[in-house]
Amino acid sequence: MDKQLSPFRPILLVDDEEAWLHSFSLTLRAAGLSNIRCCADSRKVMEILASKEIEEIGVIVLDLTMPHLSGEELLPQIVREHPQIPVIIITGLDLVDTAVQCMKLGAFDYYTKVSEETRLIAGVRRAVDLSRLRQENDLLKTHFLKDTLDHPEAFSRITTHNKGMRSIFQYVESIADTSEPVLISGETGVGKELIAQALHALSNRKGEFVPVNVAGLDDTMFADTLFGHKKGAFTGAEQTRRGLIEQAAGGTLFLDEIGDLSQLSQTKLLRLLQEREYLPLGSDLPKRSDCRMIFATHQNLQEMQENNTFRKDLYYRLHAHRIHIPPLRERLDDLPLLVDYFFDEGAARLNKKKPSFPKELISLLGTYDFPGNVRELKNMVFDAVSTHKNRTMSMDSFKEYLRLRRPNLEEEIKNHPETRTPFAELPQLPSIREAGYLLVLEALNRAKGNQAIAAEMLGITRQALNWRLKQADRDE
Numbered sequence: 001m002d003k004q005l006s007p008f009r010p011i012l013l014v015d016d017e018e019a020w021l022h023s024f025s026l027t028l029r030a031a032g033l034s035n036i037r038c039c040a041d042s043r044k045v046m047e048i049l050a051s052k053e054i055e056e057i058g059v060i061v062l063d064l065t066m067p068h069l070s071g072e073e074l075l076p077q078i079v080r081e082h083p084q085i086p087v088i089i090i091t092g093l094d095l096v097d098t099a100v101q102c103m104k105l106g107a108f109d110y111y112t113k114v115s116e117e118t119r120l121i122a123g124v125r126r127a128v129d130l131s132r133l134r135q136e137n138d139l140l141k142t143h144f145l146k147d148t149l150d151h152p153e154a155f156s157r158i159t160t161h162n163k164g165m166r167s168i169f170q171y172v173e174s175i176a177d178t179s180e181p182v183l184i185s186g187e188t189g190v191g192k193e194l195i196a197q198a199l200h201a202l203s204n205r206k207g208e209f210v211p212v213n214v215a216g217l218d219d220t221m222f223a224d225t226l227f228g229h230k231k232g233a234f235t236g237a238e239q240t241r242r243g244l245i246e247q248a249a250g251g252t253l254f255l256d257e258i259g260d261l262s263q264l265s266q267t268k269l270l271r272l273l274q275e276r277e278y279l280p281l282g283s284d285l286p287k288r289s290d291c292r293m294i295f296a297t298h299q300n301l302q303e304m305q306e307n308n309t310f311r312k313d314l315y316y317r318l319h320a321h322r323i324h325i326p327p328l329r330e331r332l333d334d335l336p337l338l339v340d341y342f343f344d345e346g347a348a349r350l351n352k353k354k355p356s357f358p359k360e361l362i363s364l365l366g367t368y369d370f371p372g373n374v375r376e377l378k379n380m381v382f383d384a385v386s387t388h389k390n391r392t393m394s395m396d397s398f399k400e401y402l403r404l405r406r407p408n409l410e411e412e413i414k415n416h417p418e419t420r421t422p423f424a425e426l427p428q429l430p431s432i433r434e435a436g437y438l439l440v441l442e443a444l445n446r447a448k449g450n451q452a453i454a455a456e457m458l459g460i461t462r463q464a465l466n467w468r469l470k471q472a473d474r475d476e
Contacts, residue, residue: 046074187371350382
């Protein structure tokens, strides 16, 4: 049974022919669409749809010709009272006028019972996708309108009170029950795996969360890691080995850094997503996958597919659900919360008493762009806690860290002559004195008025900064 393709709301098959109900339900199950209900009495359909005790129906496959209540009579009732449910009409007769009339009444699609099996299955899948999309949109509206989280505990490992991050959490709750792939993008260190773990926890899947970083895996290693191999598949394969897809059965497989995959590995991944089948190395018998797949990357996949380094078909296949996590520099309102949290965690791990820290520390850290994001901040704080000796944390170690990592603009321009200077867009160049004054004002703005931090950013003493400010006042 392929849970990946099973709708999270049932497909209701309605037909008075029990043999056809049995046969078509087996056909759908073989195709991985396993959540199916059958109804042989058309008079019970509206009762089923209105019942609060029965799981809400996602798609209806409705026979047109039935005793008691025909599909032609039922269709307008269903469309009127349950417009969110796609209805597929099935009939034994290929009548164009009837098909047109059904579509006018609101049917999603129309097929004859002698249609090719693949066409029927494809039609049901399209209806299932539409039902999923409508349900997700309803959930998103509900979450954003009430602006609350149903399961805040799922995000307990992510320290934030940022509004943008809260919106991401709401979106995660809305898509957690779906089976479609999810692509998480964001710079290194923003917490992509934590979001993937929250998705898995909220999905209530019985299987495990299995993470794997695919960066650096060649094609053979990628296939062996994901698909496994049979004994004797290659030199050194002394026993059969299960791949991570099989280990994640009924759960979630998290593939990090998929932007680093070779073209051949991308092709294998695309086949897995499309067919839900894979071949262990050395095997001729395909296996089916029933895990939910989540992907992550720090690279710009859109640019990569435009440059033909990432397959376009795979790029669009991954975009069923998209989550972008903003870098720390775009949510600096989280700095006080994160710094305090990491001081707590660092002191606990190092068996030390938590030190207090000056409020100026937050202003100092706010002047840095954190290329390593939350992970870099955590390491910075842990290093400071490991070396501190007084009750109040000194800012010296933080100042030294930032000094060593701030870019040397003079060297950057020398090494890269094409780099444009901050003055490139100005129609008229300022004087040296004007440029110096504007630079001091910008430093004070970034340091939130703290002269000591502004001076540190400019590489001058606080006294020199004061002198420049007084000179500006005199000139006025």
